[in-house]
Amino acid sequence: MAKEQLTAREAGLIQCLDCHLLTAKGHGIMETHCPRCGAKLHFRKSTSLARTWALLISSLILLFPANLLPIMTVTYLGEKQPNTIMDGIEHFIQSGSYFIALLIFFASILVPVFKVMGIILIMISIQKKWKTRLRHKTLMFRFIKFIGRWSMLDIFVIAIMVALVNLGTLTAIVPAPAVTYFATVVVLTILAANTFDTRLIWEDTK
Amino acid sequence: MVTSQSNPKTIDPRGLIACPECDLLIRGTDPGPGVKTLCPRCGCTLFQVKKDSIERTLVLSLAGLILFVPAMVLPIMTLDAMGIERTSNILQGIKALFQDGFHMVAMVVLLTAVIVPFLKLLLLFYVSVAIRIKANLSNPALGFRFYQRLDEWGMLEIYMLGILVSITKLTDLAHVSYGIGLFCFVSLLAIPLFSSVTFDKHQYWALIGRSADK
Numbered sequence: 001m002a003k004e005q006l007t008a009r010e011a012g013l014i015q016c017l018d019c020h021l022l023t024a025k026g027h028g029i030m031e032t033h034c035p036r037c038g039a040k041l042h043f044r045k046s047t048s049l050a051r052t053w054a055l056l057i058s059s060l061i062l063l064f065p066a067n068l069l070p071i072m073t074v075t076y077l078g079e080k081q082p083n084t085i086m087d088g089i090e091h092f093i094q095s096g097s098y099f100i101a102l103l104i105f106f107a108s109i110l111v112p113v114f115k116v117m118g119i120i121l122i123m124i125s126i127q128k129k130w131k132t133r134l135r136h137k138t139l140m141f142r143f144i145k146f147i148g149r150w151s152m153l154d155i156f157v158i159a160i161m162v163a164l165v166n167l168g169t170l171t172a173i174v175p176a177p178a179v180t181y182f183a184t185v186v187v188l189t190i191l192a193a194n195t196f197d198t199r200l201i202w203e204d205t206k
Numbered sequence: 207m208v209t210s211q212s213n214p215k216t217i218d219p220r221g222l223i224a225c226p227e228c229d230l231l232i233r234g235t236d237p238g239p240g241v242k243t244l245c246p247r248c249g250c251t252l253f254q255v256k257k258d259s260i261e262r263t264l265v266l267s268l269a270g271l272i273l274f275v276p277a278m279v280l281p282i283m284t285l286d287a288m289g290i291e292r293t294s295n296i297l298q299g300i301k302a303l304f305q306d307g308f309h310m311v312a313m314v315v316l317l318t319a320v321i322v323p324f325l326k327l328l329l330l331f332y333v334s335v336a337i338r339i340k341a342n343l344s345n346p347a348l349g350f351r352f353y354q355r356l357d358e359w360g361m362l363e364i365y366m367l368g369i370l371v372s373i374t375k376l377t378d379l380a381h382v383s384y385g386i387g388l389f390c391f392v393s394l395l396a397i398p399l400f401s402s403v404t405f406d407k408h409q410y411w412a413l414i415g416r417s418a419d420k
C-alpha cells in the first residue's frame with residue numbers, strides 16, 4: 001500500500017490534464033508541452049487559488065443584483081409588471097405548477113449560492129490546512145461542477161419567452177437588467193470551477 | 207489499420223496512470239470492456255473501456271450534423287393568442303434578446319445553444335474520421351483537445367428543459383402547439399446521450415498518440 005500512496009508529482013511526473021499522459025519533468029526546463037497533445041504542462045493549475053477567489057468574489061457580488069432586480073418585465077393587457085426571479089417562482093406556485101417552481105428555485109437560487117459557498121468553503125479548508133473529510137470535499141466539488149451549468153435554465157426560458165410572447169404593445173415579455181447579472185454569475189462560476197484544481201485538496205495529506 | 211480494441215495500458219507507456227482529481231499514481235490495470243476503474247483514494251472514475259467507441263461516435267456525430275440546421279431553423283413551437291400567431295426557434299430568441307439591447311446575454315445564449323454544440327459535433331466527426339478513415343487530416347490532437355475544453359459549454363439539454371418550462375408557463379396564457387423543429391431538436395439531443403454511452407476519450411487519446419508516433 002505504501003507504494004500506492006505516491007502521487008505523480010512526488011514521482012516527478014506531470015499529468016497532462018487534456019489527454020492524461022504522464023511526462024517526466026525535464027531538468028532546468030521552465031515550461032514543458034505534452035508530447036502527445038501539445039497542451040502546456042503544469043504540476044498544478046497555475047495560480048489556481050488566486051484566480052478562483054477572484055472569480056468567486058465577483059460572482060458573490062453579482063448575485064445580489066441578479067436576485068434583487070427584475071429579470072423580466074411582463075406586460076399583460078397593457079399592464080406592466082417587473083418580475084424578479086423570486087416573483088417568477090411565486091407565479092408558478094400560484095398557478096399550481098409546484099414541480100416547475102421547485103425546479104426554477106433549485107436552478108436559479110439554490111445552485112448558484114451553493115456553488116459559490118461550497119467552493120469558498122473548500123478553498124478556506126485548503127488555505128487553513130484542514131486535512132479532514134478529503135473525500136467528502138472532492139465529492140462535493142464533483143457535484144458542484146456537475147450541477148453548475150443547469151443554472152442557465154432561466155436564461156434560456158427568458159430567451160424563448162421574449163421571442164414568443166411579443167403580441168404588440170398590449171401583451172409582451174421584455175428582459176430586464178438582472179438577466180445580464182445572472183448570466184454573468186453563471187459564466188463566472190463555471191470558470192471558477194475550471195480554474196480550481198481538486199488536487200490541491202489532497203496536497204501533503206499523508 | 208488500427209484494431210478497434212485498444213489496450214488501456216496505452217494511456218501511458220509505463221502502464222501508469224495518475225488520477226486527474228487527486229494526482230495519485232496507479233498501476234494501469236487491464237479491465238474488460240464496460241468495466242469502470244475508480245481511483246482508490248478519491249473515488250473518481252479513471253476510465254471505462256467501451257466497445258467500438260470511435261465507429262459509433264463517427265456515425266452519431268454525422269447524424270447530429272445533419273439534424274443541426276433543421277433543429278435551429280424550423281419552428282420549435284407556436285403561440286396562438288388573441289388571434290395572433292407567433293412561432294419561435296432558438297435563433298429568433300437570440301435575435302429578440304439582441305433587439306432589446308441585451309447583447310451580452312444574447313452572445314451567451316448564441317455560444318451555449320448554437321455555436322458550441324455545432325463545433326462539438328464537427329470536431330468529434332473530424333477527429334473520428336482522422337483516426338478511423340485515416341485521411342491525412344492534420345492535427346487531430348488539437349481538435350480533440352478543443353472538443354474537451356468546449357464540452358461543458360454546450361448546453362442543448364438545458365435548453366430543452368427551458369422549452370418544457372416555457373410550455374408550462376404559457377399554457378394558461380394562450381394556446382401552444384409544437385413545430386417540426388422540436389422533433390429535430392429532441393433527436394439532436396438524443397445523440398450526445400447515446401454517444402456518451404459509447405464514448406471513450408482514453409481510446410481516442412491512445413489512438414491519436416499511436417498515429418502521431420508513426
Ligand SMILES: [Zn+2]
Pocket residue numbers: 016017018019020021034035036037038039
Ligand atoms: Zn496531453
Ligand SMILES: [Zn+2]
Pocket residue numbers: 225226227228229230245246247248249250
Ligand atoms: Zn483520485
